[in-house]
Amino acid sequence: MVELEQLLREHVEQLLPAAEFAIEQMWHGSVDWWDHRTQLDRIRRDADRGLGDSPLSAHVQVRHLARDCATLLAYAGAER
Numbered sequence: 001m002v003e004l005e006q007l008l009r010e011h012v013e014q015l016l017p018a019a020e021f022a023i024e025q026m027w028h029g030s031v032d033w034w035d036h037r038t039q040l041d042r043i044r045r046d047a048d049r050g051l052g053d054s055p056l057s058a059h060v061q062v063r064h065l066a067r068d069c070a071t072l073l074a075y076a077g078a079e080r
Helices: 002-024 031-046 055-079
Strands: none
Touching: 002 031, 002 055, 031 055
């Protein structure tokens, strides 16, 4: 789980700039911009969270990181 978490964290770090660029191209007054911006802030904050003390918390953190990678890929893909 430790290796997978590290790999996913690296992906989050690599994907965040492209996703942020794509979101910043949106009209800043839109509800979508606000929702996406809030989600990017949460992803950035949660990426620094550790695996926790139990196998369950480690599993949950890895699943969250995987979901966040998928979200960032979707945002970055919208840029193109």
